Amino acid sequence: MDYNITEYGAVGDGRTVNTAVIQKTIDLCHENGGGRVVIPTGRFLSGTVILRSNINLFLEAGAELVSSLDPADMIDFMKDFDDDNADTGWEGGCFLLARHEKNITISGPGRIDGRGREVFYEDESDGGTHETPLKVKGFRPRMSFLEDVENLTVKDVTFYDAAFWTLHMAGCRNVLIDGIRIENNDRGPNNDGIDPDCCQNVIIRGCRIACADDCIVVKTTAPMAEKYGDCHNILISDCILYSHSSALKIGTETWADIHHIVMSDCILENCTRGLGIWSRDGGRIHDIMFHHISGNTLRYSDRVKQDAEVCVWWGKGDAIFVSATKRAGVERIPGVIENISFDHISMTCEGTIMIAGEEYSPVRNVEIRDSAFTWKKQGRLYPDCLDEQPSARDIYKHETPCIYLRSAEDISLDDNVKLRVDESLREHIKKQLIRE
Numbered sequence: 537m538d539y540n541i542t543e544y545g546a547v548g549d550g551r552t553v554n555t556a557v558i559q560k561t562i563d564l565c566h567e568n569g570g571g572r573v574v575i576p577t578g579r580f581l582s583g584t585v586i587l588r589s590n591i592n593l594f595l596e597a598g599a600e601l602v603s604s605l606d607p608a609d610m611i612d613f614m615k616d617f618d619d620d621n622a623d624t625g626w627e628g629g630c631f632l633l634a635r636h637e638k639n640i641t642i643s644g645p646g647r648i649d650g651r652g653r654e655v656f657y658e659d660e661s662d663g664g665t666h667e668t669p670l671k672v673k674g675f676r677p678r679m680s681f682l683e684d685v686e687n688l689t690v691k692d693v694t695f696y697d698a699a700f701w702t703l704h705m706a707g708c709r710n711v712l713i714d715g716i717r718i719e720n721n722d723r724g725p726n727n728d729g730i731d732p733d734c735c736q737n738v739i740i741r742g743c744r745i746a747c748a749d750d751c752i753v754v755k756t757t758a759p760m761a762e763k764y765g766d767c768h769n770i771l772i773s774d775c776i777l778y779s780h781s782s783a784l785k786i787g788t789e790t791w792a793d794i795h796h797i798v799m800s801d802c803i804l805e806n807c808t809r810g811l812g813i814w815s816r817d818g819g820r821i822h823d824i825m826f827h828h829i830s831g832n833t834l835r836y837s838d839r840v841k842q843d844a845e846v847c848v849w850w851g852k853g854d855a856i857f858v859s860a861t862k863r864a865g866v867e868r869i870p871g872v873i874e875n876i877s878f879d880h881i882s883m884t885c886e887g888t889i890m891i892a893g894e895e896y897s898p899v900r901n902v903e904i905r906d907s908a909f910t911w912k913k914q915g916r917l918y919p920d921c922l923d924e925q926p927s928a929r930d931i932y933k934h935e936t937p938c939i940y941l942r943s944a945e946d947i948s949l950d951d952n953v954k955l956r957v958d959e960s961l962r963e964h965i966k967k968q969l970i971r972e
Contacts, residue, residue, distance in 0.1 A: 548578020583609025595646025787814025804831025853886030
């Protein structure tokens, strides 16, 4: 049965706050056993919308569900716990919220608008190149937080201009993300695309994601790891990914184990990093496969005003980044990374392939085969440093080789791995391999 929100009093003029009406419609649908809650053509402004079991939130063509930026309209869903990692950004509430529900679908050809353009602004700290992260002002909720949902489907819908993380799934099981589009500001800090956090049995396929922060990032944050444990059995395929950060990433938050992840058949475009694994918080990362992935990575300009309160991107055009090291100012030992494979990777890049652990957290058993990497200048800057953010090592001047190894054991490249340095970078990348 369909429940059209306008039949219960919603007004699609982009100004009327429809939170109570939309929630009343969802609750009625849920109480009657479930069905479709229809967002029709129009621009419907709302505060936090709580999704219930057996609901399909369906956005018709021409429908826009628009997030309020008023703190009074948002539920502060994470006020009851602490997390020492500021990057996770739990404060600020969220627009779409579900907790401890089942059989939820978000679908349709319509659009969900996070209004990030109203919280990001330019301060010209990069000397006019317009490549560094924008500054942030005011209140910015994440677009969604879906916790402990069993049987979650997100299909066809467009997520537009997130002010913070776009699709955050925490402790969810049996998830299908199919054919969605994420269209975020390409310089907006923390506007990740899809974040499976301590989730199990997840399929992400056929998506087009453009954002400033990581496109798809598998992680285990501290509060969710305590509740739901490992993140495992995740398939990611057939996506086109554009990011000023990492296209396909595991970490940085790794409080519980992450394992049995397959990322394949994707195209990457103009990312600062292509394929990355970060261990920082103690979990064991193992049995990860990347295969049949092509695209390019490049280094974006850093800020030129050293006193500007603007961060720099993580990454310097690195095709592959595998890193286990301590966070800055934290004695916590990161976990072990092992049993990782890359095959049929074709990448044009500017930065190094880094596989780097520490004596206390080595990287073990990494295989690269049947792949080709070409180092070619694409951006404004030349290779001159290594970047291990966030960590005590941070960014540091260093000769840039094609491959950099540190505290890395059983690393193998077969005879079908091709490393080519274009004339444009030959004076800057002089070694194929540095092992420290």
